[in-house]
Amino acid sequence: MNEPSAVATSSSLLYAAREEIYPRKVKGTFRRLKWAALIVLLGLYYGAPWLRWDRGAGAPDQALLVDMPGRRAYFFMIEIWPQEVYYLTGLLILAAIGLFLITALAGRVWCGFTCPQTVWTDLFMWVERLIEGDRPARMALDRAPLSPAKALKRTAKHLAWLGLAFATGGAWIMYFADAPTLLREFFVGRASAEVYGFTALFTATTYVLAGFAREQVCIYMCPWPRIQGAMFDEHSLIVTYEDWRGEPRGGAKHGQSFEGRGHCVDCGLCVQVCPTGVDIRQGLQMACIGCALCVDACNSIMPRFGLPKNLIAYDSIANQAARMKGDPPRVRWLRPRTVAYTAILLVVGAAMAAGLVGRTRAEVHVIADRAPLFVRLSDGDLRNGYTVKILNMERADKEFRLEVAGISGATLTIPGFVAEERTAAALPVKADSVGTFRVFVRARPDRLEGRAREIVFAATDESDGRAYRRANVFNGP
Amino acid sequence: MANVEKDTVTGTDTTGHQWDGIKELNNPLPRWWLYVLYATIVWSVGYWVVYPAWPSLSSYTKGVLGYSSRAEMEKDVAAARKAQESWRAKLAAAPIAEIVKDKDLLVYATAGGKAVFAENCQPCHGAGGAGRPGGYPVLADDDWLWGGAPEEILATVRFGVRSGHKDARASEMPRFGEQLKADEIRVLADHVLSLSGKGAKSDTGVKLFEENCIACHGDDGKGNKDLGTPNLADGIWLLGGTRETIAAQIATPRHGVMPAWEGRLDPVALKMVAAYIHALGGGK
Known part of the structure; x- marks a missing residue:
C-alpha cells in the first residue's frame, strides 16, 4: 500500500547544507x-x-x-x-x-x-x-x-x-x-x-x-x-566511548567528587578536534574515520580531574563489555575472519611471488592462418601458414632456433630468413622486443593420417638452451 | 513542518512516505550534491552552444566550434596519407623485384597490399589467396599459369587475363570436341591423368597427346607460363582433377577472365598488391 502516514515535509528538509567544521589542534x-x-x-x-x-x-x-x-x-x-x-x-x-x-x-x-x-x-x-x-x-x-x-x-x-x-x-x-x-x-x-x-x-x-x-x-x-x-566484529579495535563510566555526563569543577555521576565532563573537546565533526559519545558511526584524535583530546582532560584515562579509547566492543562488568579486557587477534583473511593474503602473495620468480623472459606465440587453412602444392605436399611471434623480454639481442615437431618430415620456410626447405631456422630477435615471422610448414599428406594434427613449435634460446614451446594445428583436406 | 514523524529507533525524521508499513527515513542529501546536478545541466547547455546539437528540418545547429566527426576523420586520413608519402615515393621509384628483396619496403608493401587485396581481389580469389573451386586460382600455392616471379605477377594484375586490355594475358585452348571422337577424348584424359601418376597410360594416349597437346603444354605436359598453359603433370587442377572434368575441358574448354587493374588502381597500389600476392607463400 502507498498511504502517506503524514503530510509530506517541506522540500527544504530533503537537502542539508554542509556544516563548516573547525577541527581544533590536539596533541597526543x-x-x-x-x-x-x-x-x-x-x-x-x-x-x-x-x-x-x-x-x-x-x-x-x-x-x-x-x-x-x-x-x-x-x-x-x-x-x-x-x-x-x-x-x-x-x-x-x-x-x-x-x-x-x-x-x-x-x-x-x-x-x-x-x-x-x-x-x-x-x-x-x-x-x-x-x-x-x-x-x-x-x-x-x-x-x-x-x-x-x-x-x-x-x-x-x-x-x-x-x-x-x-x-x-x-x-x-x-x-x-x-x-x-x-x-x-x-x-x-x-x-x-x-x-x-x-x-x-x-x-x-x-x-x-x-x-x-x-x-x-x-x-x-x-x-x-x-x-x-561488514569487516567489523565485536573484537575489532575501534574508537569507543565508555558510556557506562562517562554517563551521566555534566560540567565539572577541579577537585570535585565524581560520586554518583559519570566521568564525562562534557567539555566537548572530543567533538571539536574531530576532522569529520562527529560526536563519538554516540557510539560507532559511519562518519567516524577512526583517526582517534578524540582519544588524544579526552586523555588530555581526564588527568586534570584525577580521572583514569581512556574514557574514549581505541578498544573493542567486547572489551568494553568486559570492562563494564569488571572483567579483564582481552584482545583476540586470532578469529575465524582474521585467520581467513591472513590465509587468503598468504595464498595470493605466495602465488604472485611464485609466478614472478618462475616467469620466463621469453615466449612463443603461434597464430595459424585462417585462410587458406592449407595449400596443396604442385608435388602434392600440403603447406600451412603460421605467424610466429617470439617475445624476447630480456635486455639483450638473442637468437632463437625454431623447429617444428609432431609431423615427421615436416619442413619450414620463413620468407626473409629461410628460403630453402629446412627442419630448423635461426631467427634473430632484438632486445626487449617481439620478433614476428611468417612461417610456412610443409608436410606430405600421408603423414597426416587423414586428419588435422597437432604441431608443436619450439624456439630454443641459443644463449642458454632453454626451449619455449607452443602447440598448434596442421590442417589438411 | 509541525507534524514531522520521527523514527523511534534511529531518531531520524521520516519523509512521511510509507510502503507496506516500511517508513522511509529522511537522510537529507547534501545540498552541494544538488548543485553538482545543476552544474551538469548548465554544462550540457554549453555543449549545445559549442557542438552540433539540435536538428532542424534540413540541417542542424553547427555549434561555435564548428566540430564535425567527418571533418576530424578527413583530417586524420590526410595526416595518414602525408605520413605515407615518403614510403609511397620509395615504392613508386623501386621496381617490384627490388621491393620484394628490401625488408622494410616489403613490410610496408605487404601491409598496404593486404588492404588492396581485400578490397579488390578477395571476392574471387578468397582471403589469403585461398582460391575458389571452378576456375579461381589459388594464389598461395606454387603453381602459376602466367608465372610467379614478382614482375610476372605484377603484369598479370595490371593487364588481367583475357580482359580485353591490349597487353592482357591471353590464350585459348581449341575445342577438341570438334576434332576428336568421344572415346579418343576419354583415352586422352586418362593419359593426362597419368602424367601426375593417376590415370592409365596407353599408346593411343601418347599418340593423341603428341599430336594435339605438346605444342602448347610441352613434351612432358609441364605447361608454359609464356603461353599461360597449365602444368598437367602436377597435382593442381584449376577446373577439377577427375577424368570427367579433364575430358570436358578437352572437348569444350572453359576460359576464365580476370579484369585489368591498371587504371583502376594507382601504380603504387598495383605494386603493393603484387608484393602481397608474391608473399602469400608461392612467389618465385
Whole structure:
C-alpha cells in the first residue's frame, strides 16, 4: 500500500547544507602517529619517482616507472609487459584483502591514518591553522566582515593550498615518464598536452577534495565506509566511548567528587578536534574515520580531574563489555575472519611471488592462418601458414632456433630468413622486443593420417638452451 | 513542518512516505550534491552552444566550434596519407623485384597490399589467396599459369587475363570436341591423368597427346607460363582433377577472365598488391 502516514515535509528538509567544521589542534599519541604516517607517506609519494635503478644501456633508469607509450612498467628489478598486467590485479587483490584484514583487526586505520583523502586533508588543515589560527580564530575570521587582513589571510591560504595541490598533481605525472627530464620539460613548456592536462586535473582535484570537500568525501562519496561495517566484529579495535563510566555526563569543577555521576565532563573537546565533526559519545558511526584524535583530546582532560584515562579509547566492543562488568579486557587477534583473511593474503602473495620468480623472459606465440587453412602444392605436399611471434623480454639481442615437431618430415620456410626447405631456422630477435615471422610448414599428406594434427613449435634460446614451446594445428583436406 | 514523524529507533525524521508499513527515513542529501546536478545541466547547455546539437528540418545547429566527426576523420586520413608519402615515393621509384628483396619496403608493401587485396581481389580469389573451386586460382600455392616471379605477377594484375586490355594475358585452348571422337577424348584424359601418376597410360594416349597437346603444354605436359598453359603433370587442377572434368575441358574448354587493374588502381597500389600476392607463400 502507498498511504502517506503524514503530510509530506517541506522540500527544504530533503537537502542539508554542509556544516563548516573547525577541527581544533590536539596533541597526543595518535596525533604523533598521524604526523608520522603523513611524513612517511608524502615522502614516499613525492620521493619515489626520483629513485634511480640501473637497468643497463637503452633501458630507463627510473626505479618506478609506468611507460605507457612504450607499453612497459618498471618496478626496481621487475619489468612488466602488457600481458603480465595480472600482477597488477594480484597487487589489487592483496591490497583489498589487506584492507579487510587490518579493518577486522584494528578498525578504520586506513581511513584514519593512510587514506590519501585523510593525509592531504590533514596537510591542508595544518596549513589552514598556520595561516588562520586555531579553531576559535578561524570561527571568528569566518564571521568577521571582509577586511584587508581577512582578505590577505584568505589569499595566502588558497595560494598555499594551490601550491600544495600543484605539487601533488605535478608529482603524479613523474611516475609516467623520466622524472628529471619531465621536470625540465615541464618548466620550459615542452612537455606534452597530456602532462599539463593531468597536472591541472590532479591539482584541481587535490585543491577541491582536500580544501573544500574533506569529510564530505568520506561520508557521501566513498563506498568503503559503507562496506567496512561488514569487516567489523565485536573484537575489532575501534574508537569507543565508555558510556557506562562517562554517563551521566555534566560540567565539572577541579577537585570535585565524581560520586554518583559519570566521568564525562562534557567539555566537548572530543567533538571539536574531530576532522569529520562527529560526536563519538554516540557510539560507532559511519562518519567516524577512526583517526582517534578524540582519544588524544579526552586523555588530555581526564588527568586534570584525577580521572583514569581512556574514557574514549581505541578498544573493542567486547572489551568494553568486559570492562563494564569488571572483567579483564582481552584482545583476540586470532578469529575465524582474521585467520581467513591472513590465509587468503598468504595464498595470493605466495602465488604472485611464485609466478614472478618462475616467469620466463621469453615466449612463443603461434597464430595459424585462417585462410587458406592449407595449400596443396604442385608435388602434392600440403603447406600451412603460421605467424610466429617470439617475445624476447630480456635486455639483450638473442637468437632463437625454431623447429617444428609432431609431423615427421615436416619442413619450414620463413620468407626473409629461410628460403630453402629446412627442419630448423635461426631467427634473430632484438632486445626487449617481439620478433614476428611468417612461417610456412610443409608436410606430405600421408603423414597426416587423414586428419588435422597437432604441431608443436619450439624456439630454443641459443644463449642458454632453454626451449619455449607452443602447440598448434596442421590442417589438411 | 509541525507534524514531522520521527523514527523511534534511529531518531531520524521520516519523509512521511510509507510502503507496506516500511517508513522511509529522511537522510537529507547534501545540498552541494544538488548543485553538482545543476552544474551538469548548465554544462550540457554549453555543449549545445559549442557542438552540433539540435536538428532542424534540413540541417542542424553547427555549434561555435564548428566540430564535425567527418571533418576530424578527413583530417586524420590526410595526416595518414602525408605520413605515407615518403614510403609511397620509395615504392613508386623501386621496381617490384627490388621491393620484394628490401625488408622494410616489403613490410610496408605487404601491409598496404593486404588492404588492396581485400578490397579488390578477395571476392574471387578468397582471403589469403585461398582460391575458389571452378576456375579461381589459388594464389598461395606454387603453381602459376602466367608465372610467379614478382614482375610476372605484377603484369598479370595490371593487364588481367583475357580482359580485353591490349597487353592482357591471353590464350585459348581449341575445342577438341570438334576434332576428336568421344572415346579418343576419354583415352586422352586418362593419359593426362597419368602424367601426375593417376590415370592409365596407353599408346593411343601418347599418340593423341603428341599430336594435339605438346605444342602448347610441352613434351612432358609441364605447361608454359609464356603461353599461360597449365602444368598437367602436377597435382593442381584449376577446373577439377577427375577424368570427367579433364575430358570436358578437352572437348569444350572453359576460359576464365580476370579484369585489368591498371587504371583502376594507382601504380603504387598495383605494386603493393603484387608484393602481397608474391608473399602469400608461392612467389618465385
